[in-house]
Amino acid sequence: MGSLGDAFLKHGKSRVGGAIPAIQSGAAPSSAAALFLLGLVVGIAATRLQAREIATVMVFLVLAAGTVFLLRKLAGRSDRHLLTPDFAYREFFDNAIEGIFRTTPDGHYLDVNPALARIYGYDSPEEMKAGLTDISSQLYVDSRRRDEFQALMAQHDQVSDFVSEIHRRDGTTIWIKENARAVRDWSGKLICYQGTVEDVTAKFEAERAIKRGLKRAEEANATKNAFLAMMSHELKTPLNAILGFSDMVRREMLGPIGTAAYRGYMNDIYNSGVRLLAIINDVLDVARLEGAAITLNRQLALPQDVAETALDRARHLTGTAQAVTIDIPSDMPSLHVDQNRLSQVLANLLCNALKFTPEGGEIRLSAAFQKDGGVHFEVCDSGIGMSEETIALVLQPFHQADASLARRFEGAGLGLPIAHALTELHGGRLAIRSAEHKGTTVTIELPPSCVWSDENLREYRAAIA
Secondary structure, eight states: OOOHHHHIIIIIHHHHHHHHHHHHHTSOHHHHHHHHHHHHHHHHHTSOOOHHHHHHHHHHHHHHHHHHHHHHHHHHTSGGGGGSHHHHHHHHHHHOSSEEEEEOTTSOEEEEOHHHHHHTTOSSHHHHHHHOOOIIIIIBSSTHHHHHHHHHHHHHSEEEEEEEEEEOTTSOEEEEEEEEEEEEOTTOOEEEEEEEEEEOHHHHHHHHHHHHHHHHHHHHHHHHHHHHHHHHHHHHHHHHHHHHHHHHHHTTTTSOOSSHHHHHHHHHHHHHHHHHHHHHHHHHHHHHHHTTOOOOOOEEEOHHHHHHHHHHHHHHHHOOOOOOEEEOOTTOOOEEEOHHHHHHHHHHHHHHHHHHSOTTOOEEEEEEEOTTSOEEEEEEEOSOOOOHHHHHHHTSTTOOSOOSTTOSSOOOSOHHHHHHHHHHHTTOEEEEEEETTTEEEEEEEEOGGGBOOHHHHHHHHHHHO
16 A cells, blocks of 8 residues: 555545645635545545554644635635625715715614715714704704605605705705615515715805896896886976977977077077987887897888888988988888888988088998898998997997097997897898998898798788788
């Protein structure tokens, strides 16, 4: 018979040899240890051993068992435990930025993470669970929010973006957003709620500040409009009397004035009243446009009529008889516009042309059909013109090319902004081309919807039927 070593090598070598790498790798410590011991037992069983050999084997077995125990301990400390679901969940739970919770339906915390404890003002999850024992009465500023939370859970088994104001531990309040779901067992019985909490105080306060600002702006705008309406009445009522009586006197409707100078004074009073009334009306129009209080009354309008009405208004406002050429093609289509407002647009442009073009200069009002089916009007003059920088300014209310007190030309700087706004209200576009000392061209482009069509005719007939 061979020795113990021979028996081991003959019957157990293959098994032991396979076990050692497995134990060293930590891949399967239990099976590897069993394989290792099995190899030894097989070797012993296959050999007739002497007593002293048996003692040697026993010592070896004890050493082997100790080795297996140590290897299993080392394997237990390997990185494999980092991949277990429980460890991964706990790592996520403890290190999440957002608050995470589990609560009972009656309002007790089962588990909270450190982030939630910090949000609520506690030093640790344990301290929070011990101090916050009734969510409904202790947490929410409005205790009804818990009832609303539970009602949503009962209906949908979840809540999304549930924003509430809550008490922190130190007595201050913050705004939070909760997203949670109901957890039920296999039979459908409600076990708990679990979800996340985000501190949205900064965002919520910013939104509230914006809303407060908008509300104040709306209130200020309403106050301004009420003031302007009152001023319109208070200013226009006496002004109408001044205009009416001064016109009556200057026309000598009740008899001759006598002194020629008085007739001139009456003309000055009347003309000044006309300009003041125009300014008041412009200021009111700006206020209405800013408050979206102007609506268009679209009707059938002939381009020639719109142009002639605009010129009459411009001459009345400026008091000048300077020549203006009107060039409207006879085949121009009828318009579907607010004739009064479109005439106002063109009158404002003509007022500027009459004001800034010296005697003998050229002023032209023309119209043409566009390829897209729309139309455009153009007011062109050979006046003083303006720079590109000035063009950007004059489209803003109360801005003028020359804002000095010593300026040569009168006006409140509202004509172009009003024309611009009314054009856009029609769905059109106002464009300005100008060069200093050469003149200015202002173009009003109106879309196809401003051209009278068969559909407009049907709507018109239906309206008057």
